[in-house]
Amino acid sequence: MDGLDDPIAEICSEERGVDNRTLKKVVELAVEIAREGREGRKIGTLFTVGDHEEVLVRSRPLILDPLTGHPDDKKRVKDPDMRETIKELAQLDGAFVVSDGGVVVSAARYLDAASRNLDIPLGLGSRHMAAASISRNTGTVAVAVSESSTVRVFDEGGVVAEVVPEVWMLRGYGPYPGR
């Protein structure tokens, strides 16, 4: 992915405690969503990567899950058809839950978002609060796409990287909080 390849690989280090190939696929997809939007408008969305069983316990469906009933091998985040499906479903409220092995197990989930012990900058709203919270309270890394196009990666309750795709800029936020 152009000049972002190395920085994304760096964000997705094994130190994060989740499968780094799955995380890389998710961050790349998030950057694509931030850049492309959908049907001419910007969209935001949220992914959790790893520890999907715990994320499912700490979340609830906002609608009947559109991914239910499809076999896992059709729901791999690296699969081009699945990536197009995610871009379409990203217009819905809620989060995608991605397993460590790279299967998108659920879409449109509302995450429990306790705000204790989070380390996030002021000015971010409830999507980012939920991302920080789930990364604090489960063994997941969360990837948030803001409607303002910035992609932020959360680990252990804080932002660990920020990508601004429009200007191909990446900011790191210190190495690996809590590890």
Ligand SMILES: Nc1ncnc2c1ncn2[C@@H]1O[C@H](COP(=O)(O)OP(=O)(O)OP(=O)(O)O)[C@@H](O)[C@H]1O
């Ligand atoms: N707890 C949550 N779990 C999953 N999705 C959430 C949660 N809270 C908010 N969202 C999603 O985030 C969307 C935007 O909410 P909000 O504007 O408060 O967030 P934000 O952090 O300011 O994001 P953005 O920068 O994209 O505006 C909601 O419409 C919903 O789809």
